[in-house]
Amino acid sequence: MKNRLADLIANAVASCTQKGLLPDVKLPHIEIEVPANPEHGDYACNIAMILASQAKQNPRAIAKTILENLVDPNGLIEKAQIAGPGFLNFQLKDDFWRQILLQIQDQREKYGCLNIGQGKKVQVEFVSANPTGPLHIGHARGAVVGDVLSNLLQANGYRVSREYYINDAGNQMNNLGKSVLYRYREILGEKIEFPENCYRGDYIKDISSDIINKEGKRYLTQAEEETVPYFNAVAGAVILEGIKQDLKDFGVTFDNYFSEKELYKENGVSDLLSSLQKQGFIYSDGETLWFKTTAYGDEKDRVVIRKNGDPTYFAADIAYHRNKFARGFDILIDIWGADHHGYMPRLWAAIQALGHDKDDLKIILVQLVNLLRAGEPVAMSTRSGEFVTLREVLDEVGKDAARYNFLMRRSDSHLDFDLEVAKKQSNENPVFYVQYAHARICSIIRMACERGMALPAYKNMNPSLLAQPEERVLIKMMARYPEMLEGAVKSLEVHRITFYLNELAGVFHSYYNKNKVVTEDMALSAARLVLVDAVRIVLENALKILGVNAPQKM
């Protein structure tokens, strides 16, 4: 829609320059926007003001020249005028707007989706929580953002792979094994003092008891160095299974779980280091190996091999990202908790050293979640075991409300998540507002069927009966859907979908309260049924991207 108008204007400007009415100016990107004030028409363009300084002419005069040379072969434009400092305001023909309905009915679940990605391969890595404990509410936000972003890109022409990186090779796994062992001993009667770095949650006890039930007390006598690695493996596997199950119930699935351990097995880290060494990015200070990340703007160089000979987490992470690129992805997207932001410059430095563009790796920071219960903050810490798990949130507020809540803010703004509010089935909870709109439309269509009015095909209704101003507003709102999706894809901002949905649902509810869809007037009813069904389709399409259910009844 916007694009077709932009083309007309571009042609008009070109023809003006050709005729010498305008100096030969460089044509800037033509911005078409939807004016906030409906009196300013359906679309507005600021081109005349942009050109004013280059052309050294009064913007209103330029606007006039452009309008005089505007050719509209398909008759889109009802009215065009110059306003304010030099805006071009356009009102499109009603017929043109009504064609949107045809398009929606025609494309159904595909309506709104554009082939922006053109088949590019993109990998989205998210969650990637250490398997040392169940997922908590902080992980949940990243999970939803990653999942919805993947859905969004997939719907718009990208080939998307979702991946979870399992940090199963670091110290924290040892601490996990130890924690299980200490609980094991404790249950079997020993008195234990827990070190600082051990995990205290009840899930550790469960794993310990389970080992006792299956294998008895034989690990009491075995040397700790032998037991811990085994307990690591057992606990890691149990916890990872739990994580997968929680995610699945949250509507989040992955194409691939990538193990850090596997990376080492395949010499990914040592290969990486030797190749960086050849390129001259590695130097030694006698005890440790350093990576010259300052060569690409990092504030200081980073250690890759420690004094004790072990590679750092960073070394493994570079190897991991090299591995990702080697798998043929055109774009990598990492979704991180905002507390890791300090890590970005060094990773960007690393991928540039590997010969990639900084833009090939997009990093989305998701701010931490302040968990509240009835306005009171809830303290959380994985080590102490005091946290609200994703499981508990799912059980308490449900999948749809939880997901929607995480999508109502830009990901880089802090989010207050109040359990009491989220589980209320009331107007404080916007997810129901949107779902209700969908259910209402389904209900109308059901009612129409009962009265013997099956949903008519678009071609069998008379679109010019949709003459109410609210109907025009609804149609314009639906016409904006593809534009909104495009913006969300380009900015990688999924919250825009939620805001759009709230607005669309609002416009519909308002229409519903003012106009009756199914009446004695068969022709009018048919037209309105097609209209509201189009709204239903758009709601359903958008909710599907959010991974939120679109109910037939509420």
Next chain:
RNA sequence: GCGCCUGUAGCUCAGCUGGAUAGAGCAACGGACUUCUAAUCCGUUGGCCGAGAGUUCGAAUCCCUCCAGGCGCACCA
């Protein structure tokens, strides 16, 4: 001390990448169910866009300087 994020209505937040008179939701107040679902709608109240200077036709948006809050600044992950 350095870096990143945030600061917009009483509260929680949008603001389409520089546009026209800054918008929603919640809260408060007043109205609308004999009606296709009142989980809804209609109306009213509410603003020095943290502060100051700058860039230009035009700034909540961009540059600079402050102020406040959050988060980082490991041979942890």
